[in-house]
Amino acid sequence: MKVPLLDLKQQLNYLREDILKAVTRVIDSTTYIQGPEVSFLEHEIAAYCGVENGVGVSSGTDALLVSLMALGIGPGDQVLTTPYSFFATMGVVLRLGAIPVFVDIDPVSFNIDPVAMEEVLSRDHDRKIKAILPVHLYGQCADMEAIMKSAHQYELPVIEDAAQAIGAEYPMNRDTGDGMKVQWKKAGSMGLAGCFSFFPSKNLGGIGDGGMVVTHDGAFADKIRILLNHGASPKYYHGQVGGNFRLDPIQAAVLRIKMTYLGQWHRARRENADRYNRMFTETDLVQNNFLALPQAVYLKKQLEGNMSGAGENFHIYNQYVLRVNRRDALLDWLRSQDIGCEVYYPVALHQQKCLGASFPVQSFHQAEKAASETIALPIYPELTAEMQEYVVDKIVEFYRQ
């Protein structure tokens, strides 16, 4: 049996007619830059996230870049972030001449550890840190309540890298006057701004690059709209230097179709994750510490406490990631058995060569450990129970060798 890491063909076959119609509609309109498809998608995604503003941009990377530009981040400024993410999270900081300040991750969620973060902020006496850039890795939100609390205390803006987490929900405690109530908040809606990627492998993926910034703050959204058109306001008058970071209307038209299936796809991924968890638990691999299952930390909270308004998308499983023994050997074995798998990510950000010799040598134990122990298995919505069984059987076979 062949089990690819991701199979976009099935989704395409199902949506082919609608997608071709939408693309044709854009082509026939001859509106090839911005236009109604982009603004409709902006409204639809903003509404989905429960925020007032959405601004379409050219990629998830550019969503992050333009957000930091709108904050005025520049040479010498520091941005606090995680050492365990896709490169773009750190890349945008470096491109602006700013310096990433890393805080190690929590070993269970793989997201920034808020206690370690608070400690770094408390030592920043000359206030070099200008923003906090948490990542909601694999489709599960970072601990935003703690992060927002520190952000308020140190008066720092938070830009959420929600590239892997569109629709993921976080149980935010809110004082309602008569006691604390939990409100499930969508990824990207808790900080000053949230950044999404429509890279084809994300839960909401286009037929090319695309991204979006969502924000409650209308003035911040306006700044981004100006920056993504070379900083022009009005046209041909440049008060600042921006770039061309616009979302392609063909992508917007296709994404609007896919948006209507997003809830269904999230559910299918979650069911696949539950099925893997059951299948692995029925083996002795977890018990014998050959592997550790991914933890949906907010589901656990929900089950333990008496939360109001139960969340559903506490984890959207953009990736299903295990910690395993002999990771690299397992990776080779699974690939030799026609099973697609990948490591997100094999090198922690603070260890990337591009940082150069002048960057201080630092160690972030949990990030480094995650980089050497994690493996992502196929989790896409159309994956079948038979395929999952095959994957689990092959992993069992590997540890029996």
Ligand SMILES: *Cc1c(COP(=O)(O)O)cnc(C)c1O
């Ligand atoms: C995918 C991704 C990005 C970048 O998105 P692109 O659309 O590929 O530019 C940024 N951060 C994280 C965590 C991502 O997974």
